[in-house]
Amino acid sequence: MKVLYLVNQYPKNSHTFVRREILAVESQGIDVLRVSIRPADADYVEPADQEESKKTIFLLQRGAFSLLGPLLKMLFRHPLRFFRGLRQSLRLARGAEKSLGYHLAYFAEACALYAICEREKIDHVHAHFSTNPPLVCMILQAMGGPGYSFTAHGSEEYYRALSLKLGEKVAAARFVAAISHFGRSQLQLFAPPQTHSRIHIIHCGLDPSFFQLKCTPPQGNRFLFVGRLCQEKQPLILLQAAAILAERGEDFHLDIIGDGTLKKDVEQFVQEHRLQNCVSLHGTVDGQRVKELLHQCRAFVLPSCAEGLPVVIMEAMALHRPVISTFIAAIPELVRDGVEGWLVPTGDALAFANAIAKALHASAEELQLMADAAALRAKERHHIEESAQRLATLFKKYGATCTQ
Numbered sequence: 001m002k003v004l005y006l007v008n009q010y011p012k013n014s015h016t017f018v019r020r021e022i023l024a025v026e027s028q029g030i031d032v033l034r035v036s037i038r039p040a041d042a043d044y045v046e047p048a049d050q051e052e053s054k055k056t057i058f059l060l061q062r063g064a065f066s067l068l069g070p071l072l073k074m075l076f077r078h079p080l081r082f083f084r085g086l087r088q089s090l091r092l093a094r095g096a097e098k099s100l101g102y103h104l105a106y107f108a109e110a111c112a113l114y115a116i117c118e119r120e121k122i123d124h125v126h127a128h129f130s131t132n133p134p135l136v137c138m139i140l141q142a143m144g145g146p147g148y149s150f151t152a153h154g155s156e157e158y159y160r161a162l163s164l165k166l167g168e169k170v171a172a173a174r175f176v177a178a179i180s181h182f183g184r185s186q187l188q189l190f191a192p193p194q195t196h197s198r199i200h201i202i203h204c205g206l207d208p209s210f211f212q213l214k215c216t217p218p219q220g221n222r223f224l225f226v227g228r229l230c231q232e233k234q235p236l237i238l239l240q241a242a243a244i245l246a247e248r249g250e251d252f253h254l255d256i257i258g259d260g261t262l263k264k265d266v267e268q269f270v271q272e273h274r275l276q277n278c279v280s281l282h283g284t285v286d287g288q289r290v291k292e293l294l295h296q297c298r299a300f301v302l303p304s305c306a307e308g309l310p311v312v313i314m315e316a317m318a319l320h321r322p323v324i325s326t327f328i329a330a331i332p333e334l335v336r337d338g339v340e341g342w343l344v345p346t347g348d349a350l351a352f353a354n355a356i357a358k359a360l361h362a363s364a365e366e367l368q369l370m371a372d373a374a375a376l377r378a379k380e381r382h383h384i385e386e387s388a389q390r391l392a393t394l395f396k397k398y399g400a401t402c403t404q
Contacts, residue, residue: 001123001399002031004116004146006133010036010056011049013284014228017204017311018128019052024205024388030395033120035059037109037133045286059112064105070112074143078114081143085110088142092135097163106132110139117145124174124399126150126391130157134169141172149398151177151202154308155329156232158186167191170199174398177202177391180309180330202391204311205384210318211375216295218321218367222253223356224297226290229260232306236262236269240349241303243273245356252360254301255293257282294319298367299359305346307331314382317374322367324355334381340374 005022007015026032034056044050060066075082089107093100113136116122125140127133127150137148150173157164170176170191175198178184188196227233235256242254256266256279270279282289290312294300300316301324309330313323317334323341325331337343342358344351359367 001396002033002121003395003399004033004035004113004120004122004125006035006037006113006125006127006137008037008129008131008133009040010034010128011044011046011052012040013042013045013049015128016046016049016287019048020205020207020384021388021391022052024384025391025395027385028388028392030392033057033116033122035113035116037136042284045284057116059109064108067105067108067112070115071108074111074114078143081114082111085114085139085143088139092138092165092168095163096165097160098132102132103135106136107139109136110143110145113140114143114145122146124148124395126395129153130166130169131164134173135165138169138172147174147398149173149175149177149394151179152183152187153179154183154186155306158189159306161186161190171195173198175200175394177394179204180333182330182333183308200390200394202387203382204309204314205387206311206314206318206378206382207384210315211379211383213291213319215320215371215375217364218298218371219364220296220298221251221360222255222293222297223299223301223324223359224255224257224293224316224321225301226257226312227302227304227310229256229258229262229266231262232304233258233260234303234305234347235266237303237305237347237349237352238301239266239269239273239275239279241353241356242275242279244350244353246273246275246278248357250357250360252278252356254279255282255297256280257285257290257293259284290315291319294321297321299324299341299356301325301352301356303346303352304328304331309334314378317378318382320371320375322359322370322374324352324359334377335374336377340370340377 036058038060039058089103093103125148130152134150167190229235299322307329323335326346327343335341342355344355
């Protein structure tokens with residue numbers, strides 16, 4: 001069968017897990033067509049993403065002008081389907097987060113997607129993230145295009161579930177993939193009860209190479225943060241914890257990888273609190289550099305206040321690194337306090353500083369036990385081949401040939 005993957009931006013530096021999933025699904029004998037609504041807004045740092053971009057169709061390659069041809073073609077070749085799709089987009093616009101103009105753009109994107117599905121004989125569409133891609137799929141389905149599924153990652157979508165029509169997206173889908181038990185519970189909160197059985201837990205997976213690397217024991221005094229510099233990831237809470245540790249005279253070093261809206265605030269905090277000697281800001285780096293810094297660190301740190309289930313935590317654990325993070329969303333499903341690392345209340349800089357201090361003063365034996373437990377748990381729960389096999393089974397079960 002042939003499945004079309006629809007993503008807002010693909011490839012994308014921060015979404016390597018989507019690439020891993022697509023490649024693993026293909027290894028299960030599924031033919032995958034990659035479609036991205038928009039081109040990338042940054043240069044690719046991974047050679048694998050550069051290769052994926054060559055295989056990807058971009059709906060807005062030439063901006064909105066790219067959608068005019070498919071829109072007119074849909075109107076003249078399939079007028080009844082055109083107006084069914086238009087009616088669906090107008091209905092979805094009522095009470096939605098985005099304005100009518102956005103929904104008309106989704107309609108135009110659905111027309112472009114219809115032409116691709118017709119040409120490529122697509123059996124099923126799978127979208128990643130529960131924002132606008134499933135809306136485009138709903139409109140496509142209303143026009144007689146193939147049915148769809150989507151992977152819901154959270155956590156922002158759950159806060160905006162009503163205006164994002166999350167319940168309707170689940171109800172119209174052939175199936176939905178939730179990345180955690182927490183994620184499934186949030187989808188069930190908004191979706192009709194009769195649709196709950198089609199919500200399946202499918203973890204984001206790691207490439208087998210993560211479990212084959214020779215890993216050094218966690219040691220030294222370095223701690224690593226990888227993530228967007230944004231409010232959800234709470235980098236300023238982490239820096240407040242660093243300032244507390246510096247005042248205590250602790251010997252530690254914090255490496256921060258990432259970029260984002262709080263970049264200037266982070267830089268200013270480091271300067272104002274004179275943390276230059278114990279904090280290094282690396283910006284955006286490739287996956288190989290992330291692995292190098294993970295191998296050098298004593299523990300991975302992520303003080304998030306809003307998450308689904310961060311893939312980078314899985315990666316750190318697979319590389320035998322304990323994790324210091326927060327009691328939110330699905331993180332406790334993976335990291336158990338005192339077993340694979342330490343969990344603290346979100347937003348509490350003092351508690352986070354104390355957890356880092358515990359890691360600093362933990363014995364080599366204690367750290368090694370945590371590191372081994374972390375690697376085992378990541379392998380048992382987040383192997384990409386197992387996740388891809390589950391997805392492929394669902395595609396084959398629910399996929400049906402498009403009836404254009």
